[in-house]
Amino acid sequence: MKYLHVKLHLLCITILFLVSCSTSTEPPSDFSDVEGFDATVGENTTMIAPHITEAGLNSYDEEDHVYRFNADVLDDADIELFEGGIIVIEGLALRKIKSVSESAGEVTIETDFATLNEAFENLDLNLNKTIEFTPEILANSKLEFQGKAYSPQKISDDGEITWEGEFGDFEVEAAMIPKRIEMDMSLIVRYSHGSSYGEMITHANVKGFKQETVIQIRDHNTEEFSFKNLDMAGKIDMRLDLSKGKSREISFSPPQPAINIPVLIGPIPFVFRIGMVFTTEFDLTTEFDLKEDGTAWAETAINYHGDMGFQVKETTFNPLASGGIKNPNSPTVDGSISGFAIRLHGQYGVAIPDISLKIFGVPAVASLRQEYYLGATHTFPDCTEIDGRYAVNTRLGVANPTGLSGLDLSRNYNLANKTTHEYKSDECSADKSNPLDRLSIPHINGKNYPQIPYKIEEG
Numbered sequence: 001m002k003y004l005h006v007k008l009h010l011l012c013i014t015i016l017f018l019v020s021c022s023t024s025t026e027p028p029s030d031f032s033d034v035e036g037f038d039a040t041v042g043e044n045t046t047m048i049a050p051h052i053t054e055a056g057l058n059s060y061d062e063e064d065h066v067y068r069f070n071a072d073v074l075d076d077a078d079i080e081l082f083e084g085g086i087i088v089i090e091g092l093a094l095r096k097i098k099s100v101s102e103s104a105g106e107v108t109i110e111t112d113f114a115t116l117n118e119a120f121e122n123l124d125l126n127l128n129k130t131i132e133f134t135p136e137i138l139a140n141s142k143l144e145f146q147g148k149a150y151s152p153q154k155i156s157d158d159g160e161i162t163w164e165g166e167f168g169d170f171e172v173e174a175a176m177i178p179k180r181i182e183m184d185m186s187l188i189v190r191y192s193h194g195s196s197y198g199e200m201i202t203h204a205n206v207k208g209f210k211q212e213t214v215i216q217i218r219d220h221n222t223e224e225f226s227f228k229n230l231d232m233a234g235k236i237d238m239r240l241d242l243s244k245g246k247s248r249e250i251s252f253s254p255p256q257p258a259i260n261i262p263v264l265i266g267p268i269p270f271v272f273r274i275g276m277v278f279t280t281e282f283d284l285t286t287e288f289d290l291k292e293d294g295t296a297w298a299e300t301a302i303n304y305h306g307d308m309g310f311q312v313k314e315t316t317f318n319p320l321a322s323g324g325i326k327n328p329n330s331p332t333v334d335g336s337i338s339g340f341a342i343r344l345h346g347q348y349g350v351a352i353p354d355i356s357l358k359i360f361g362v363p364a365v366a367s368l369r370q371e372y373y374l375g376a377t378h379t380f381p382d383c384t385e386i387d388g389r390y391a392v393n394t395r396l397g398v399a400n401p402t403g404l405s406g407l408d409l410s411r412n413y414n415l416a417n418k419t420t421h422e423y424k425s426d427e428c429s430a431d432k433s434n435p436l437d438r439l440s441i442p443h444i445n446g447k448n449y450p451q452i453p454y455k456i457e458e459g
Helices: 002-020 049-056 071-078
Strands: 037-041 047-048 057-061 065-070 087-089 092-105 105-114 120-131 142-147 148-150 161-167 170-178 182-194 196-207 211-216 221-243 248-254 256-265 266-287 295-313 316-319 322-326 332-336 341-359 361-380 382-396 413-423
Touching: 049 057, 049 065, 049 071, 065 071, 071 105, 105 413, 120 256, 120 266, 170 256, 182 256, 196 266, 196 341, 221 341, 221 361, 295 361, 295 382, 295 413
Parallel strands: 047 087
Antiparallel strands: 037 120, 057 065, 065 105, 087 092, 092 105, 120 211, 142 148, 142 256, 161 170, 170 182, 182 196, 196 221, 211 221, 221 295, 248 266, 256 266, 266 341, 295 316, 295 322, 295 332, 341 361, 361 382, 382 413
16 A cells, blocks of 8 residues: 555656646736736735735725734735735735734734736736726816816716816816717816916817737746827817916916726726826016007817827837827917017917826826927017927836836837927018927927837828
């Protein structure tokens, strides 16, 4: 019997050896039943399932990333936590354990930042989602201004959401109208700063699009991260009004409407943010106050259609972009200046859609956006200049949760940069500079960033 036991033992070892030496290159899976997600958990990673979180997580601090669990719940689940290990609280947190302590039946876990490739030995994530704009999705919209997020003041029966109010020097009216396969956004900002007054108006239409995110990890190394947004389309109408004033220069960012779309793939929570971003600058240089009828305005309309995204494979950054502007309308400009004005200049920029991606609450894609700039200058008495510019830019998260290495993630990547309009009236001198060249906005100047060819279509 002893001999038979030894033979069976050797047979089991042989079978295990043959299985382990299989020619299959597929990594083992701990999540084979999850669509779009397959992974092998690292040996130093502890997974906390949702039912354990529900029963045992007493509290957590979102800023300091401290988690407090019921000790009995962790003991009953045979969960052991240790300093230097990785904890994945499914759908909530991915952190490196800094310290573990127990007191009065409660386990306190202090943590540091951790990445996906630290938590998972192997991972294949493929997210394919069609972005639609339903009333349920727009209910997560916020109006972001000066570091604060404001919920809608009114939601109508058909899902339209609106904001109205005063924010410091600004009087704001904003709205989003869901149409499932598209969305209308509008923002009107009236400003009063010192003795300067004006109005900015943007109406935009954003079509639904297909979002694809791919992450691949092998042996704790991130081999690929791609972020593609396909078949994006829409239209933007912009108008800039300037009237009277005495201030030298005003730069500000108006309130910005945005929506957040949460998606859970396996244990990993994603949040897509889609919204508008504005940049403005006004330079109203005068010797005397402008009279009431001292005004200038400029407006333009632009259509766009195409793809917007990138792929990082190992340490190589590649743009995944096509299409661009279609049929940009020629801007119009007009104005009248009375009194003894010398120069009145305004620049108004909008990025739409501005897209960002967070993984476990940490920015993986800090921004990916199409930017449109409109500048107008009126110099007493008859010189009028106007410029339009289009760009596509992206910036990866500095503390990237995917664990990419070998990249300077603090840089912007300029995927497109094109002047769409240059107009100067006959009364302007030939040595007048482009009003947009004065700007010091790094993500539009793009002087230190890799310039990547991008197709721009004009009508």
